[in-house]
Amino acid sequence: MKEKIIQIMPAPMGLFAEYRNEENPSNPFFNRVICLALTDRGEIHVMDIDDMGTVEKAESISNFEGIVWKENK
Numbered sequence: 001m002k003e004k005i006i007q008i009m010p011a012p013m014g015l016f017a018e019y020r021n022e023e024n025p026s027n028p029f030f031n032r033v034i035c036l037a038l039t040d041r042g043e044i045h046v047m048d049i050d051d052m053g054t055v056e057k058a059e060s061i062s063n064f065e066g067i068v069w070k071e072n073k
Contacts, residue, residue: 007038017048017058
């Protein structure tokens with residue numbers, strides 16, 4: 001049975017998903033986390049948005065490293 005998202009919560013400002021840069025591992029890249037999604041199984045997923053406007057679960061991307069706080073500028 002596939003999980004269902006049952007609640008969406010806005011992410012705090014400054015929360016980013018960190019991704020390993022395959023071409024330059026010492027220089028990761030970051031996408032802003034836009035929301036946290038609660039599923040009917042009690043899991044919480046980090047949802048981010050890329051430069052093309054695609055929203056998806058950050059942890060489902062193969063080069064996802066984790067979430068980090070970055071200072072807003």
